[in-house]
Amino acid sequence: MPVHRSRALFAVLATVMSLATASVARASDNSVPLLSALFQDHAVLQRDRPIPVWGHAAAGQTVTVSLGGGQARTQADARGRWQARLPALHAGGPYTLTAKTADGSIQTVHDVLVGDVWLCSGQSNMELPVKRTLNWPAEVSGANDDAIRMLIVGKQASVTPRADFGTPVAWQKPTPEATAEFSATCYYFARELRKRIDVPMGLIDDAWGGAQIQAWMSAAALRTAGGYDIALDLLDQYAHDPVAANAGWGRQWETWWRKRPQARPGDEPWRPQLATAADWHQAPPGLGAWSTSNVPALTGFTGMVWFRSTVTLSAAQAARGATLAMGLVDEVDETWVNGRAVGSAYLDAAREYRLPPGLLHAGVNTIVVNVLNTYGDGGMLGPASARALHFDDGSSAPLDGPWMYRVVANPLGQPPLAPWLSAAGLTTLHNGMVAPLGNYAVRGTIWYQGASNTGDAGAYAGLLRAYRRQMRAQFGNDMPLLIVQLANYGPAPTQPAESGWAQLREAQRQVAADDARSALAVTIDIGNAYDIHPANKQELGRRLARVARQVVYGEHVPSPSGPVPLSVRHAGDAVVVRFGQLENGLVAHGADDAIGFELCGADAGSCRYARATIHGDTVILHAPDAASATRVRYGWADNPVVTLFDGNGLPAGPFQLPIPSPGASHE
Known part of the structure; x- marks a missing residue:
């Protein structure tokens, strides 16, 4: 399944934030502001609850913070970190936030509003800026609501939780320039919500294209979800000994390769003694992107390719410490030197992979790279001059010998991914982009993610529930979670089939349905068959605001997210599905009958399209052998053809439900 491309460097070094918009006067070390970077000019703080505020000061220093007539006092710990809790305020402002120490240090932050703060997180569809949406020039030219404030968290992956942001952050007013670059989903949601909820809105854009949910989860949450202990132990090791961790991860990867259904005994391409077989071919000089290789087997190829080459070293070179440099690779590599995984x-x-002492030897040394590409173009991009062994004495040995390649033609499924791989890793984005938010008070989280997990959709419901628990532990046990269901994408189906996208949508539906403080925004009708990033984020914003009005603000909305199935039962030779949360009844668009329903047996491949007629709040399904069906599915495809709506224009979302035996019903 496609994994979206993100173009950002993996970074693990901390940088010190400076505040460009807050006025700061320090009597001592003025390189570190008193207040955390979240608290600066134009910020929005959460209304109607105590307001946590924190920052840095000299160890043991007393810190006093004040806002809107309220005040709190605390003391910095031995590391210089302090946190205070200001009294709750109703929506309003602008206010001035002040922090000062007994030694005369002071920081003052101006134009602070109190309202509702929303954390907007996920992958590329959450990251997608306003300037890539429908009619965006007109949208940004009208962006002038001073009560909306926006903050973008810069991309930062980390193998351990960070206390501070890796890149500077700033609250911005919605000028045309700032709005054009901000998350469209987040902005359009707030703009729509402000029509009904007249309070300031603070928006935190915290997203990374291509990210799997596991990257946004803490280590504790993943251990609770289960199945990640070995990888998390290796991640812990990687923080202090990446060479050993890479070798350990390589053993995990090799075990996966040997257990593939297509595995051949002895087929271990990373082994130096592997003879060049018939399925290895000479690679184009310089390697590069597959699309430009002029090799028919690679042009347009999506999947896995092995590459191998050799380098001959002297005894003196082999004895030196060395780093293997390979340049850019798209998109995931697993690399071996002389049969040992190194990165x-x-x-x-x-x-750039540090090699353990003693791995290199005099004579011929073998370099093997497995390249996995799941979306778009792939390959060892180089440039060729970037591929070399760099020795600790400053000399180098270029890897300019001939390279061989081998295409892995059979479907493999996705291999395990090293836990430190930024957007594809474990905990990396939580550590770098969520942990620095501390316990900043927020009203709720909007979660727009899932495309990168469709290859293992069966695990998604458990992960999403664990993510929800984690976020509530950090930001408050009553925090609402608004989930954006995956939009339709790809070719339309011609017959029933299994779909990882549909299975993941069902997980999203179930997780939203089992919690009173969660809600689902259905998008199955506003996607784009040819673009995984649909441009109609305005309608998505309206739908998110609609579910928020009911779940978060307690407003009665007759149909917050469109028709939802309430029950299913056999009725003679038919199956009847009853719907609720209707506004102005059920309607079928473009036909007398609703399209998109299937009746299924227990086995995969047993589903058949059903004729669906609307009667009031029910849909009656007819198909051959309907009386023996055990499941009903609707909208079950990557890009299903669906036509069932309510009279208000909201679609029924995809679902799968069991059909109880006669005499029972599913409620």
Whole structure:
């Protein structure tokens, strides 16, 4: 399944934030502001609850913070970190936030509003800016609501939780320039919500294209979800000994390769003694992107390719400490030297892998690279001059010998991915982009993610529930979660089939349905068959605001997210599905009958399209052998053809439900 491309470097070094918009006067070390970077000019703080505020000061220093007539006092700990809790305020402002210490240090932040703060997180569809949406020039030219404030968290992956942001952050007013670059989903949601909820809105754009949900989860949440202990232990090791961790991860990867259904005994391409077989071919000089290789087997190829080459070293070279540099690889590599795994990275991070002492030897040394590409173009991008062994004495040995390649033609499924791989890793984005938010008070989270997990959709419901628990532990146990269901994408189906996208949508539906503080925004009708990033984010914003009005603000909305199935039952030779949350009844668009329903048996491949007629709040399904059906599905495809709506124009979302035996019903 496609994994979206993100173009960002993996980074693990901390940088010190400076505040460009807050006025700061320090009597001592003025390189570190008193207040965390979240608290600066134009910020929005959460209304109607105590307001946590924190920052840095000299160890043991007393810090006093004040806002809107309220005040709190605290003391910095031995590391210089402090946190205070200001009294709750109703919506309003602008206010001035002040922090000062007993030694005369002071920081003042101006134009602070109190309202509702929303954390907007996920992958590329959440990251997609306003300037890539419908009619965007007109949208940004009208962006002038001073009560909306926006903050973008810069991309930062980390193998351990960070206390501070890796890149500077700033609250911005919605000028045309700032709005054009901001998350469209987040902005259009707030703009629509402000029509009904007249309070300031603070928006935090915290997204990374191509990210799997596991990257946004803490280590504790993943251990609770289960199945990640070995990888998380290796991640812990990677933080202090990446060479050993890479070798350990390589053993995990090799085990996966040997267990594939297509595995052949002895087929271990990373082994130096592997003879060049008939399925290895000479690669184009310089390697590069597959699309420009002029090799028919690689042009347009999506999947996995092995590459191998050799380098001959003298005894003196082999005895030196060395780093293997491979340049850019798209999108995931697993790399071996003389049969030992030495590294793995994701997307456009330039590969530089430290080699353990004693791995190199005099004579011929073998370099093997497995390249996995799941979306768009792939390959060892280089440039060719970037591929070399760099020795600790400053000399180098270029890897300019001939390279061989081998295409892995059979479908493999996705291999395990190293836990430190930025957007494809475990905990990496939580550590770098969520942990620095601390316990900043927020009203709720909007979650727009899932495309990168469609290859293992069966695990998604458990992960999403664990993510929800984690976010509530950090930001408050009553925090609402608004989930954006995956939009339709790809070719339309011609017959019933299994679909990882549909299975993941069902997980999203179930997770939203089992919690009173969660809601689902259905998007099955506003996607784009040819673009995984649909441009109609305005309608998505309206739908998110609609579900928020009911779940978050307690407003009665007759049909917050469109028709939802309430029950299913056999009725003679038919199956009857009853719907609720209707506004102005059920309607079928473009036909007398509703399209998109299937009746299924227990086995995969047993589904058949059903004729669906609308009667009031029910849909009656007819198909051959309907009386023996055990499941009903609707909208079950990557890009299903669906026509069932309510009279208000909201679609019924995809679902799968069991059909109870006669005499029972599913409620």
